[in-house]
Amino acid sequence: MKEVRIGLLGAGVVGTSLLQLLDKNREKIQRHYGINLQLTTIATRSPGKLQGKTNVPVTDDVLSVTNRSDIDMIVELIGGTDTAYQAVRSALENGKTVITANKALLSEKGRELYPIAAKTGAELGYEAAVAGSIPIIRTLRDGLSSCEFEVICGILNGTTNFILTKMEQEAWDYSTALKKAQELGFAEADPTFDVEGIDAGHKISLLASLAFREYVSFASLSVKGISDLQSLDIQSALSLGYRIKLLGISKRSSAGVLTKVHPTLVPLDHPLANVMNESNAVFYKTKEADSGMITGKGAGGMPTASAVLSDIIYYASRLGSKDIAKENNLFPEAKAFPEPDNLVRYYLRFSTVDKPGVLAEISQVLGRHNISIASVQQKESTSEPVSVIVVTHGATEGEFQKSLQEIDTMSTIIKQKTVAIRLLEKL
Amino acid sequence: MKEVRIGLLGAGVVGTSLLQLLDKNREKIQRHYGINLQLTTIATRSPGKLQGKTNVPVTDDVLSVTNRSDIDMIVELIGGTDTAYQAVRSALENGKTVITANKALLSEKGRELYPIAAKTGAELGYEAAVAGSIPIIRTLRDGLSSCEFEVICGILNGTTNFILTKMEQEAWDYSTALKKAQELGFAEADPTFDVEGIDAGHKISLLASLAFREYVSFASLSVKGISDLQSLDIQSALSLGYRIKLLGISKRSSAGVLTKVHPTLVPLDHPLANVMNESNAVFYKTKEADSGMITGKGAGGMPTASAVLSDIIYYASRLGSKDIAKENNLFPEAKAFPEPDNLVRYYLRFSTVDKPGVLAEISQVLGRHNISIASVQQKESTSEPVSVIVVTHGATEGEFQKSLQEIDTMSTIIKQKTVAIRLLEKL
Numbered sequence: 001m002k003e004v005r006i007g008l009l010g011a012g013v014v015g016t017s018l019l020q021l022l023d024k025n026r027e028k029i030q031r032h033y034g035i036n037l038q039l040t041t042i043a044t045r046s047p048g049k050l051q052g053k054t055n056v057p058v059t060d061d062v063l064s065v066t067n068r069s070d071i072d073m074i075v076e077l078i079g080g081t082d083t084a085y086q087a088v089r090s091a092l093e094n095g096k097t098v099i100t101a102n103k104a105l106l107s108e109k110g111r112e113l114y115p116i117a118a119k120t121g122a123e124l125g126y127e128a129a130v131a132g133s134i135p136i137i138r139t140l141r142d143g144l145s146s147c148e149f150e151v152i153c154g155i156l157n158g159t160t161n162f163i164l165t166k167m168e169q170e171a172w173d174y175s176t177a178l179k180k181a182q183e184l185g186f187a188e189a190d191p192t193f194d195v196e197g198i199d200a201g202h203k204i205s206l207l208a209s210l211a212f213r214e215y216v217s218f219a220s221l222s223v224k225g226i227s228d229l230q231s232l233d234i235q236s237a238l239s240l241g242y243r244i245k246l247l248g249i250s251k252r253s254s255a256g257v258l259t260k261v262h263p264t265l266v267p268l269d270h271p272l273a274n275v276m277n278e279s280n281a282v283f284y285k286t287k288e289a290d291s292g293m294i295t296g297k298g299a300g301g302m303p304t305a306s307a308v309l310s311d312i313i314y315y316a317s318r319l320g321s322k323d324i325a326k327e328n329n330l331f332p333e334a335k336a337f338p339e340p341d342n343l344v345r346y347y348l349r350f351s352t353v354d355k356p357g358v359l360a361e362i363s364q365v366l367g368r369h370n371i372s373i374a375s376v377q378q379k380e381s382t383s384e385p386v387s388v389i390v391v392t393h394g395a396t397e398g399e400f401q402k403s404l405q406e407i408d409t410m411s412t413i414i415k416q417k418t419v420a421i422r423l424l425e426k427l
Numbered sequence: 428m429k430e431v432r433i434g435l436l437g438a439g440v441v442g443t444s445l446l447q448l449l450d451k452n453r454e455k456i457q458r459h460y461g462i463n464l465q466l467t468t469i470a471t472r473s474p475g476k477l478q479g480k481t482n483v484p485v486t487d488d489v490l491s492v493t494n495r496s497d498i499d500m501i502v503e504l505i506g507g508t509d510t511a512y513q514a515v516r517s518a519l520e521n522g523k524t525v526i527t528a529n530k531a532l533l534s535e536k537g538r539e540l541y542p543i544a545a546k547t548g549a550e551l552g553y554e555a556a557v558a559g560s561i562p563i564i565r566t567l568r569d570g571l572s573s574c575e576f577e578v579i580c581g582i583l584n585g586t587t588n589f590i591l592t593k594m595e596q597e598a599w600d601y602s603t604a605l606k607k608a609q610e611l612g613f614a615e616a617d618p619t620f621d622v623e624g625i626d627a628g629h630k631i632s633l634l635a636s637l638a639f640r641e642y643v644s645f646a647s648l649s650v651k652g653i654s655d656l657q658s659l660d661i662q663s664a665l666s667l668g669y670r671i672k673l674l675g676i677s678k679r680s681s682a683g684v685l686t687k688v689h690p691t692l693v694p695l696d697h698p699l700a701n702v703m704n705e706s707n708a709v710f711y712k713t714k715e716a717d718s719g720m721i722t723g724k725g726a727g728g729m730p731t732a733s734a735v736l737s738d739i740i741y742y743a744s745r746l747g748s749k750d751i752a753k754e755n756n757l758f759p760e761a762k763a764f765p766e767p768d769n770l771v772r773y774y775l776r777f778s779t780v781d782k783p784g785v786l787a788e789i790s791q792v793l794g795r796h797n798i799s800i801a802s803v804q805q806k807e808s809t810s811e812p813v814s815v816i817v818v819t820h821g822a823t824e825g826e827f828q829k830s831l832q833e834i835d836t837m838s839t840i841i842k843q844k845t846v847a848i849r850l851l852e853k854l
Contacts, residue, residue, distance in 0.1 A: 135570025143562025
């Protein structure tokens with residue numbers, strides 16, 4: 001039987017779930033895959049916390065593990081880009097297979113790590129880094145490897161999807177929904193990474209790079225989160241037949257790759273509209289196989305640990321095979337499609353004074369920028385500002401930005417900054 | 428560069444699409460995977476049809492290809508269980524990797540083929556055999572390999588899903604919808620395999636075996652198709668909040684595995700309810716990663732060929748690697764869960780005479796079999812038979828069958844055989 005010796009770095013929620021899973025599945029993995037997984041050592045900041053929970057030797061010296069010659073595979077569950085970076089770098093330099101759940105590390109430092117792996121022949125698995133238990137990395141690398149992708153997009157952050165679901169279903173405002181998410185452990189004390197779209201940005205940059213086999217850097221993305229979304233807009237969108245979702249979107253044409261994160265009005269009959277609570281989903285469109293979608297649990301100790309273990313099994317089966325053909329992960333840099341040229345549609349909520357001619361003035365500005373109106377909704381109101389909701393037809397992002405700048409300075413009719421949320425583009 | 432020599436058997440719709448895809452992707456596969464795929468020879472019944480379409484030598488002698496020592500991999504796209512079986516058997520005996528899209532072959536003969544593969548060390552890929560372009564086999568084998576499955580089920584036949592969609596949306600009866608599907612090329616001239624649930628049965632038996640790693644034979648399944656479904660029931664179900672889908676369902680408990688195919692009332696808020704037209708979907712539930720679903724194109728030349736090519740790439744990268752750990756495909760036979768003990772709910776449409784006390788008589792029989800009623804719907808009617816629609820709470824399949832037998836012999840009140848369709852079980 002093939003023996004694979006593993007060093008585990010990090011023993012937090014995912015790490016301890018992995019310890020349980022490894023114990024439970026050891027015999028099954030031997031029987032089904034002919035692999036004997038040997039957890040050799042664990043490195044964690046607080047070795048004392050593991051006392052009594054495992055028989056495996058524990059250390060607080062990460063690099064002592066990545067440098068050990070009797071270890072074949074490093075599982076990095078530390079998180080962040082400091083110690084984790086040092087450890088993964090060291091492991092790859094030593095030719096060890098690395099399994100990680102660290103999207104920030106890969107999105108920000110992958111460009112440095114992959115050449116090292118290519119040089120030493122080490123492999124780097126990161127199924128658990130994107131969309132938790134959804135096996136989207138394996139799907140892009142193997143399941144759909146023959147396909148030419150045109151679009152990859154998705155609901156990639158469970159925290160924000162939970163908050164949006166609650167804002168809709170309970171008619172809560174953003175801060176109430178965030179507080180509930182924090183109480184339930186779905187959101188961190190400092191939720192910035194999640195709610196401002198940074199986490200989704202890391203993930204869509206990884207997915208886009210893999211789908212298009214061109215490097216899409218996180219730095220090249222435009223990212224907007226959900227922290228200024230109002231319950232009113234969520235309800236208004238719903239009454240118009242749309243559900244607001246925070247999407248990571250990347251699309252590729254001959255003119256380049258455009259990748260971004262923003263709240264999006266998704267038509268209710270689109271499969272992404274029905275992914276609720278903390279679930280994640282990845283939607284794709286390819287030339288050969290049309291469109292498809294994968295949904296599942298996006299986070300949580302056990303779902304993430306199961307993705308880590310699936311990755312361990314996959315790479316363990318390949319370990320030490322000299323004749324195996326390995327995928328080339330050194331992608332050329334993607335040519336960026338200029339966002340101002342992108343054709344989009346918008347939901348616009350103007351906060352106006354209550355006097356005749358307001359709608360005429362607004363639509364004149366839009367018209368001058370070649371933006372035509374698909375629908376207008378204005379409810380009777382007894383107080384200012386009056387909400388005028390416009391859903392537009394398609395125009396370029398650049399024209400939208402110009403027209404909104406213009407409208408928001410029309411102080412005689414506009415009382416508050418216009419709320420502008422994009423509709424799901426024709427994908 | 429690793430060179431892999433391929434023999435292609437069959438040059439129908441999928442085979443000719445594959446020829447195009449191979450040409451288009453040859454250079455990309457070299458660059459991304461370091462594999463040079465060499466199509467060495469093609470075997471087809473009518474070699475003349477390929478004249479001018481390819482430079483590859485063509486023969487009509489299938490076994491001359493599977494016996495060639497200079498060929499590493501056989502791609503079987505013949506279909507059926509006669510020639511295809513001889514060919515795949517011969518290829519595996521000769522130690523060649525086999526890629527096939529043939530669900531009937533695997534479902535009916537897999538039990539004979541896998542031991543041969545195990546003996547010679549050959550690998551057998553069949554991503555394209557189930558759900559077309561949806562990479563569910565790769566997902567079960569690799570992406571979710573650490574998970575313990577509780578349920579796998581899905582919409583596994585595009586023809587029947589297209590027919591059901593049209594029966595709902597156009598209010599067509601079954602035969603009109605079938606005729607349209609045949610005109611559009613979604614259904615065969617003899618549609619039996621599709622509409623009677625046999626194709627879905629082959630596929631769910633393969634998925635269940637892989638998910639549970641226990642052999643579920645096609646012969647052990649109970650299979651019911653859609654050919655006696657009436658438009659009235661589709662519309663009635665919809666008004667009750669359900670959409671009727673033909674599902675392949677397999678669930679596992681400590682008491683055994685229950686696998687079946689039947690039309691099912693799926694609640695409209697379940698993701699399977701929104702998979703329309705010729706799309707397919709696979710829904711799963713695991714202990715570690717909760718539930719998830721994959722959707723996509725279930726059939727068609729190019730989607731299926733793309734799944735074949737993804738499989739070719741995957742197994743080509745592994746070919747010739749002696750140190751690779753291979754999955755054990757010799758599953759023990761699954762213990763069958765007795766269907767009469769299964770807890771189900773039913774949609775029942777009774778066709779009754781128009782006189783007082785009918786509902787009382789029916790509900791007495793149901794009550795005697797411990798079946799309680801969740802809802803009743805009876806519309807005013809001027810002619811007999813009167814439709815009385817009952818949605819039940821849960822009871823065993825056995826009790827339902829007994830009570831329906833009893834009710835259908837009550838000739839003083841029942842005018843036609845009762846229509847009975849199961850609700851989606853709590854999965």
